[in-house]
Amino acid sequence: MSILLIVLLPLIASLLPGILSKYVKGIHTGYFVLIVPVIASFYFISLIQSVLSAPIIKHYSWMPSIGLNFDIRLDGLALLFTLLISIIGSLVVFYSIHYLHKDEALGRFYTYLLLFMGAMFGVVTSNNVLSLYLFWELTSISSFLLISFWYHKQKSTDGALKSMLITVFGGLMMLGGLSILIGITGTPVISEIMAQATKIHAHPLFMLAVVLILLAAFTKSAQFPFHIWLPDAMEAPTPVSAYLHSATMVKAGIYLIARFTPLFAVSNVWTYAIVIVGLFTMCFASIKAVNQIDLKGILAFSTVSQLGLIMSLLGIGSLSFKAGHETLYYIAVTAAVFHILNHASFKGALFMLVGIIDHETGTRNIHKLNGLMFIMPITFTLTTLGVLSMAGVPPFNGFISKEMFLESVLLSTEHPMINTIVSSFILTLMFVGSLFTFIYSLKIIKDVFIPNNIKNNSEKKPHEAPVLFLLSPIILICVMLFISVFPDMFRPLLQSATSAIVSNNITLNHIHHFHGVNTPLIVTIAIIVIGSALLYFISKWQNVYQLWPEQLKLNNLYNFALDQSQKLSFEINRRLVYHSIRFSIASIFSTLLIITVYVFLKTDLSIYFESIANIRLYELILILIIVIATIMILKAQSRLFSIIMLSAIGYSIALLFVFFKAPDLALTQLSIETISTALFLMCFYHMPKKYRHAEEKKFKFTNVLIALSTGVIVSLIALVSYSNKHFTSISEYYIKNVYDLAAGKNMVNVILVDFRGFDTLFESSVLAIAGIGIYTLIRLRKTRGEQNEETTR
Amino acid sequence: MEILIIILSGILVAAGVYLILSKSLLRIIIGSSIISHAVNLLLLTSGTLKNAASPIFTGGNKQYVDPIPQALILTAIVISFAVTAFFLVLAFRSYKELGTDNVADYKGVPDDE
Numbered sequence: 001m002s003i004l005l006i007v008l009l010p011l012i013a014s015l016l017p018g019i020l021s022k023y024v025k026g027i028h029t030g031y032f033v034l035i036v037p038v039i040a041s042f043y044f045i046s047l048i049q050s051v052l053s054a055p056i057i058k059h060y061s062w063m064p065s066i067g068l069n070f071d072i073r074l075d076g077l078a079l080l081f082t083l084l085i086s087i088i089g090s091l092v093v094f095y096s097i098h099y100l101h102k103d104e105a106l107g108r109f110y111t112y113l114l115l116f117m118g119a120m121f122g123v124v125t126s127n128n129v130l131s132l133y134l135f136w137e138l139t140s141i142s143s144f145l146l147i148s149f150w151y152h153k154q155k156s157t158d159g160a161l162k163s164m165l166i167t168v169f170g171g172l173m174m175l176g177g178l179s180i181l182i183g184i185t186g187t188p189v190i191s192e193i194m195a196q197a198t199k200i201h202a203h204p205l206f207m208l209a210v211v212l213i214l215l216a217a218f219t220k221s222a223q224f225p226f227h228i229w230l231p232d233a234m235e236a237p238t239p240v241s242a243y244l245h246s247a248t249m250v251k252a253g254i255y256l257i258a259r260f261t262p263l264f265a266v267s268n269v270w271t272y273a274i275v276i277v278g279l280f281t282m283c284f285a286s287i288k289a290v291n292q293i294d295l296k297g298i299l300a301f302s303t304v305s306q307l308g309l310i311m312s313l314l315g316i317g318s319l320s321f322k323a324g325h326e327t328l329y330y331i332a333v334t335a336a337v338f339h340i341l342n343h344a345s346f347k348g349a350l351f352m353l354v355g356i357i358d359h360e361t362g363t364r365n366i367h368k369l370n371g372l373m374f375i376m377p378i379t380f381t382l383t384t385l386g387v388l389s390m391a392g393v394p395p396f397n398g399f400i401s402k403e404m405f406l407e408s409v410l411l412s413t414e415h416p417m418i419n420t421i422v423s424s425f426i427l428t429l430m431f432v433g434s435l436f437t438f439i440y441s442l443k444i445i446k447d448v449f450i451p452n453n454i455k456n457n458s459e460k461k462p463h464e465a466p467v468l469f470l471l472s473p474i475i476l477i478c479v480m481l482f483i484s485v486f487p488d489m490f491r492p493l494l495q496s497a498t499s500a501i502v503s504n505n506i507t508l509n510h511i512h513h514f515h516g517v518n519t520p521l522i523v524t525i526a527i528i529v530i531g532s533a534l535l536y537f538i539s540k541w542q543n544v545y546q547l548w549p550e551q552l553k554l555n556n557l558y559n560f561a562l563d564q565s566q567k568l569s570f571e572i573n574r575r576l577v578y579h580s581i582r583f584s585i586a587s588i589f590s591t592l593l594i595i596t597v598y599v600f601l602k603t604d605l606s607i608y609f610e611s612i613a614n615i616r617l618y619e620l621i622l623i624l625i626i627v628i629a630t631i632m633i634l635k636a637q638s639r640l641f642s643i644i645m646l647s648a649i650g651y652s653i654a655l656l657f658v659f660f661k662a663p664d665l666a667l668t669q670l671s672i673e674t675i676s677t678a679l680f681l682m683c684f685y686h687m688p689k690k691y692r693h694a695e696e697k698k699f700k701f702t703n704v705l706i707a708l709s710t711g712v713i714v715s716l717i718a719l720v721s722y723s724n725k726h727f728t729s730i731s732e733y734y735i736k737n738v739y740d741l742a743a744g745k746n747m748v749n750v751i752l753v754d755f756r757g758f759d760t761l762f763e764s765s766v767l768a769i770a771g772i773g774i775y776t777l778i779r780l781r782k783t784r785g786e787q788n789e790e791t792t793r
Numbered sequence: 794m795e796i797l798i799i800i801l802s803g804i805l806v807a808a809g810v811y812l813i814l815s816k817s818l819l820r821i822i823i824g825s826s827i828i829s830h831a832v833n834l835l836l837l838t839s840g841t842l843k844n845a846a847s848p849i850f851t852g853g854n855k856q857y858v859d860p861i862p863q864a865l866i867l868t869a870i871v872i873s874f875a876v877t878a879f880f881l882v883l884a885f886r887s888y889k890e891l892g893t894d895n896v897a898d899y900k901g902v903p904d905d906e
Contacts, residue, residue, distance in 0.1 A: 582896065586814060589814075609795065619797075623801050634811065639819060642820075653834065657837075660837060662848075664863065665866055665867060672870055672871070676877060679878055683882070687885065687888060703811055703815070708807050710807060711804060711807025712803060712807075715806075718802065718835050729861065731860055731861045734861065745849055747849070752868070763871050763872055767875045770875035770879045773879050774882045778882065
């Protein structure tokens with residue numbers, strides 16, 4: 001079977017749920033949808049053997065002319081991700097069959113979910129940066145649609161908008177970064193870009209590409225300070241939270257970092273940003289998680305924290321890659337890959353279990369839940385197992401990857417490039433992060449399941465969920481336990497994924513549970529002891545959280561920024577658009593002025609006149625009349641006077657035409673001036689008595705300024721263009737041939753109707769349209785629904 | 794002569810722009826017709842203003858004034874007349890309907906805030 005077909009299968013299948021949910025009412029649509037991820041899972045599982053020996057590389061043309069093709073590269077890392085996406089996808093679809101009632105808009109839900117699945121397959125298998133970007137944005141869009149699935153809830157749409165704004169911002173940054181890479185290397189194929197690493201490192205835009213791609217990864221993977229969208233995305237249905245916001249989409253940023261590590265690891269910015277931001281996010285989010293009262297809120301911050309952990313491991317990997325510390329490099333990267341796997345297993349299960357608790361009790365508020373231990377024993381057992389793994393308690397898989405994490409961080413502090421201050425900072429972050437991870441993990445058990453003296457006041461009467469509903473988390477927890485017991489079974493997969501990241505074939509040592517008594521183990525024991533003590537006395541110190549000022553919360557900052565930008569753009573709009581017409585006209589003229597003045601300053605233009613006509617007395621008198629009439633109009637206080645002055649100008653110009661040997665013009669001008677004056681006078685009685693409206697002084701001044709400078713500029717342009725005539729006129733041709741070719745003696749008329757007859761045709765159309773327009777303006781009157789009486793008159 | 798006509802056109806344009814920037818509709822219309830006069834004069838100047846024969850063919854090798862700008866101006870006059878007439882009736886109608894000819898009062902309804 002073609003690998004492209006499998007990658008695109010969810011996208012193609014996404015056309016069907018809408019139809020199925022409409023016409024097949026008897027069976028839950030989810031059962032049909034389930035087929036897709038199951039097929040994909042089996043397909044990818046069957047590929048494991050061949051990928052472990054060599055990556056699968058395929059090329060399918062799509063838009064070769066712009067380099068956008070389906071270049072598929074399935075190496076160990078991509079395979080790990082496709083397995084996660086398809087297997088957890090199958091479990092989530094199965095879980096959602098029980099979670100979502102048949103009354104819900106199932107067609108919509110599964111369409112979005114399949115779109116997301118296909119997009120995610122595309123992201124991880126793309127060997128082409130353009131298709132990578134395309135699928136990347138498709139994950140943002142489908143995530144947006146899924147978060148706002150219950151769109152009648154304000155919180156859902158707000159959360160969806162927030163996640164959209166932040167992740168699309170990151171996506172656009174990524175497009176910039178990837179474009180730089182294409183620009184430098186001239187190819188959109190990732191493996192070819194990687195091959196030209198030295199060329200890229202030498203390029204001046206290299207640093208910009210690093211920053212842009214970091215931004216993309218940090219926004220998608222919810223790293224500080226872009227993590228704020230993830231807790232709000234918890235308004236999505238729980239299967240969505242389990243799938244997108246814990247196991248798959250949020251790891252796209254991790255994937256991006258891992259994919260480009262060999263290319264960017266030489267950069268200090270890249271390395272330090274990932275280590276510091278990752279560790280800080282881990283620490284910050286785990287502290288925040290302790291204070292949440294919504295179960296999904298705790299898990300959301302926990303996800304942010306664990307993503308930070310994985311991110312920092314990749315950063316340590318880059319650090320040692322750069323310094324040539326090979327052992328540490330492999331340990332850190334393997335730990336990252338291993339934790340991706342572990343986190344997907346326990347976090348997916350925990351989200352599903354929280355969804356079950358929500359479904360069976362009607363609330364996710366930890367203050368309303370209590371003592372579910374005996375009422376929901378299976379849920380309790382599964383949650384406890386998941387939570388212990390999350391806390392990093394032996395003998396679960398979370399413990400193994402946590403040990404590897406601690407070991408990497410401890411080793412990295414011995415690194416020559418890290419001084420004491422940075423290393424103590426890193427160690428503090430690591431310790432506090434791990435400590436609070438332990439606290440919030442165990443707090444879930446303590447608050448929800450262990451009975452205490454507060455009365456249980458959930459909205460429904462709680463009872464254990466049906467077995468089929470529990471099946472998906474059971475499978476995930478079993479997988480988790482399997483990894484815990486036989487971590488070494490997964491070594492080939494991890495080895496392959498690590499090799500893909502470090503682009504070097506490596507052999508990993510046996511993955512042990514127990515390395516003997518060493519520093520990481522002591523740290524773990526310390527965390528368990530101190531964590532348990534802190535958890536026991538939690539009511540004593542939890543008030544500390546209220547000390548953080550409300551204004552400085554990132555969500556408030558985000559809301560403030562959003563609000564202000566809206567206000568600002570509205571204000572600009574109001575000032576520019578709703579302002580008076582005068583303002584618009586003035587800005588048009590000012591723009592004209594500025595541009596012409598700029599051109600005049602840039603080019604040296606000469607003004608000279610070779611042959612000009614003599615000035616004659618009659619013309620001089622006419623010009624004087626025109627100037628006087630113009631001034632009169634400006635000064636006029638009455639309407640009649642200004643209309644008469646306007647016609648004085650018109651008639652004088654007609655006379656000027658006579659002197660300049662333009663008889664046709666003079667005729668036309670005379671008659672048209674007469675008609676215009678008649679029109680003005682006809683409107684005269686209907687026009688308002690008041691001719692002028694008082695202007696403010698400052699407006700008057702700017703008006704004069706703009707008007708004068710426009711006049712000067714127009715004169716200057718005319719003078720310059722008159723001085724720079726470069727060609728002789730084509731009128732010689734008309735003068736010569738007017739009689740021979742067109743059989744007419746009046747040149748102007750022959751030009752109008754013969755040489756350039758089209759102008760005249762459309763000029764008459766203009767006249768006709770104006771006539772029709774005037775007629776309709778006068779005759780047709782309809783004001784809001786009522787037929788005006790004047791139409792019938 | 795040409796320089797004089799060009800300066801005259803500049804004065805007319807300045808006056809026209811000033812009138813267009815004012816608030817009364819009638820003044821705006823007058824301003825736009827003044828500007829079209831100025832443009833016609835400029836067009837004519839772009840030909841020649843020298844003392845030559847009218848563009849009526851009488852045979853022989855005489856010097857004629859340039860007929861092309863004249864044809865262009867003729868078209869322009871008619872079009873500007875059509876526009877002015879339409880504009881005038883529009884002003885008249887909007888005064889009747891809206892009760893004011895002060896363009897400062899002509900404001901769109903702002904979108905909901």
